[in-house]
Amino acid sequence: MGKFTRTFKEIKKDMFQECGGKASHLGELTSMGLNVPYGFCLVADAFFHHLRENNLENEVFAIAKTINYDDIRDLDQKTEKIRSLIESAPIPREIEEEVVENYNLLGKNEPFVAVRSSVAIKDSEISSFPGLMDTYHYIKGAKTIMDYVKKCWASVFTSRATAARFKKGIEHERAIIAPIIQRMVNARCAGVMFTLNPVNGDISKIVIEGAWGIGEGVVSGNITPDRFVVDKVILEVSERTISCKQLQYVYDPDQRKPVYKEVSIENQKRCCLEEREIMELVRLAKVIEDHYGTPMDIEWAIDRDFEFPENVFILQARAESVWSKKKTEPVVGKKTGYELIMERAMKTIKLAQ
Ligand SMILES: Nc1ncnc2c1ncn2[C@@H]1O[C@H](COP(=O)(O)OP(=O)(O)O)[C@@H](O)[C@H]1O
Ligand SMILES: [Mg+2]
Incomplete structure (x- = not known):
């Protein structure tokens, strides 16, 4: 040392x-x-x-x-x-x-x-x-x-x-x-994720937010990110919002520093994450939450120079601070993962009859 x-x-x-x-x-x-x-x-x-x-x-x-x-x-x-x-x-x-x-x-x-x-x-x-x-x-x-x-x-x-x-x-x-x-992660896209839904405190969900380029754009609120709500148990994306991401914070070789640049028209409304990358992020979020034993707030980035899954990097983790302080109450009107599993199981039975 x-x-x-x-x-x-x-x-x-x-x-x-x-x-x-x-x-x-x-x-x-x-x-x-x-x-x-x-x-x-x-x-x-x-x-x-x-x-x-x-x-x-x-x-x-x-x-x-x-x-x-x-x-x-x-x-x-x-x-x-x-x-x-x-x-x-x-x-x-x-x-x-x-x-x-x-x-x-x-x-x-x-x-x-x-x-x-x-x-x-x-x-x-x-x-x-x-x-x-x-x-x-x-x-x-x-x-x-x-x-x-x-x-x-x-x-x-x-x-x-x-x-x-x-x-x-x-x-x-x-x-x-x-x-x-x-x-430095040479970020193709980056963002944050929470092991609960920060909108309503629902601990059965993982919420991922990401946009093109370095995470700075998402963290600072300068770019409206894509947003994915994933159920922790059945591992299904229950909500998916693809935003119009006009800007990205990326390295400019001429100025030798990252700057905000226009995103090409075809990429603006394209999802910044592949399905398998979303699932890898979810897996990592669960590992981190289990390890710390409390809802977590995590920063991630996907490196354009590496192959999946080595391209999925974790940049920071800390205890989620807003909802974890409140008493977690059942979220009215939202189904938990267990409820969804039960619902599915019932459906299967019905089909089999
Ligand atoms: N090693 C790195 N490679 C790529 N991006 C990074 C790296 N470290 C941090 N960032 C990005 O920079 C942003 C700000 O970094 P951070 O040091 O966590 O500052 P803050 O404390 O303001 O969150 C993060 O959102 C992250 O996406
Ligand atoms: Mg940070």
């Missing part, structure tokens, strides 16, 4: 203090043998090491203490100053060496990676602010990765994130990002 890094194989589920929630879950999913793109994270302490080695620790938190939250300009200026201190300081060599070593193990010829933010704190409230911390896609080369690692560290000091912590009474020293460096 490195001093500043943990590979997904090394990350255990109770390491959320040093690796953050997202990385701990990725470690757990990896140890379950699921198809998770391989990667590693920098531990929370790497950030403090960066600050200390650059003599920034006192300065950063001293500036943060003087912010006047009633004055937007003061908030903007001071958080920008803090971010630029973090980003312009060189990353200590001992951290860089570990990152380079681990990056080289992810693949030959500088593979593309995603640099993702994992919030290294027990307090789950922090990670629930939407769009708070950043994810960078299709990053390549150790030097560039280091820049994005610093952007992740600095992203806790956007005006919005800083003000949100102030409002919740969370100390700035406690909100640390453990950046994740993970192989």
Whole structure:
């Protein structure tokens, strides 16, 4: 185990203090043998090491203490100053060496990676602010990765994130990002799935939402996704909504970054998933839910460069937060899987007569 890094194989589920929630879950999913793109994270302490080695620790938190939250300009200026201190300081060599070593193990010829933010704190409230911390896609080369690692560290000091912590009474020293460096899925399509129906809390269903390109488009709400409601027991798609998906968030080789592009007319109304891919996602959702023993919220992506089933990747899993807090009541007017099975069984009997 490195001093500043943990590979997904090394990350255990109770390491959320040093690796953050997202990385701990990725470690757990990896140890379950699921198809998770391989990667590693920098531990929370790497950030403090960066600050200390650059003599920034006192300065950063001293500036943060003087912010006047009633004055937007003061908030903007001071958080920008803090971010630029973090980003312009060189990353200590001992951290860089570990990152380079681990990056080289992810693949030959500088593979593309995603640099993702994992919030290294027990307090789950922090990670629930939407769009708070950043994810960078299709990053390549150790030097560039280091820049994005610093952007992740600095992203806790956007005006919005800083003000949100102030409002919740969370100390700035406690909100640390453990950046994740993970192989990029070259996503043909991607999205989310829930092991219950998020519309009504029905735990007999799995709901999959997906669209063309990287999942960012679906997660951010910029693209209206295709939607599939699948029964957990009889494994049948009970509802299927194919949306008109005019945009996709995909890599642009000229700009060397992902951008929103038009989807061809024939693909706009085409289902983004094959039947067998839907069924594989359902299988994975059930495995993950059984393992955690609670309804789950999962991110997935289908890689255009691999054959089925190796192309079906899991990118994140966390406990579903809305319905799991409520008492699950029987859903009026909706049939459970068992009821459907019984209905079928009866039909068969009728036919046989
Ligand atoms: N390794 C990866 N390969 C491809 N897409 C990814 C990868 N990691 C994340 N993404 C996509 O980027 C989106 C945002 O990533 P994530 O790090 O989970 O941020 P957030 O915490 O905002 O959900 C996800 O929806 C996912 O589809
Ligand atoms: Mg996510």
